[in-house]
Amino acid sequence: MSESLITDAARSAIGQSQPPITVEVSRREIQKYSLATQQVQQKYLDGDEAPPMFLFGLLRPLTPIDELGPDGIARDASLPDLPLKRVMAGGTEMIWSRPIRPGDVLTATKTLSGIEEKQGKTGPLIFLHYTLNVVDVDGKPVVKERSTRICR
């Protein structure tokens, strides 16, 4: 068994949450997303309700341009320091309590829930598992998400 690629520092990040972010949802932002993704349902195009995957863009960090790398990517605060630097999206699973609507003020908390090391066909892989909990102003659940990122 070779030495683990997961450092103690990375391991100690398990269970830690990033500072929660709060976002205000506007009808126009839903409309832009719905047009860009060529939605067909009127409730999405009118911005009365957000398509499920609107959540992904809604919670992306708004990084200033001079803090972006030459690839256009912002440094990701949710990534622990690991020896494998190429990061790919694994899978995402959402459990919805209700759709997102304009005027919602949502608070999202992302937690690193686990790190696993696996042997891939082309070398070692590190799987990072996250949970994301999104609640409304009354603290009522809107959506919970479990996602995985793969470092190679």
Add this chain to the structure above:
Amino acid sequence: MSRFANIKVGDRLPEKNHTATEISLFLYNAAIWNPHRIHYDAPYTLEIEKHPAIVIDGPLQGDWLAQCVTDWLGQDGELVTFSYANRRASYLGETLTATGEITEKDEVAGTVNVRLGIRNEAGEIIAPGSATVRFSEA
């Protein structure tokens, strides 16, 4: 008879083709605030990140899977769970097809499970997914 009563395991959801363009990818990445150059800068994408062409965003394919199930459901119920994973990259110029099939039906809960998939032109499922929907009048 309610719409739910007529649903059978094995039923297929309407398929839909999606062909991304420079314009649709630009608007999508602007809408989600994603400045990664592999989605709009062809020389950079080929020379530096060594892709054969502009890359179609994985989460955009996730959206097409979500559309497959929510457009089929319409106003007859609500989405309870939705999952997907990107297994292979896809590039500008490809037409991708969103597909779905009923895999389970719970008569008591009024829920239906759907297997979803993004199929490329070679016939491979490059983004599998699944969803559970609850019908309001089951």
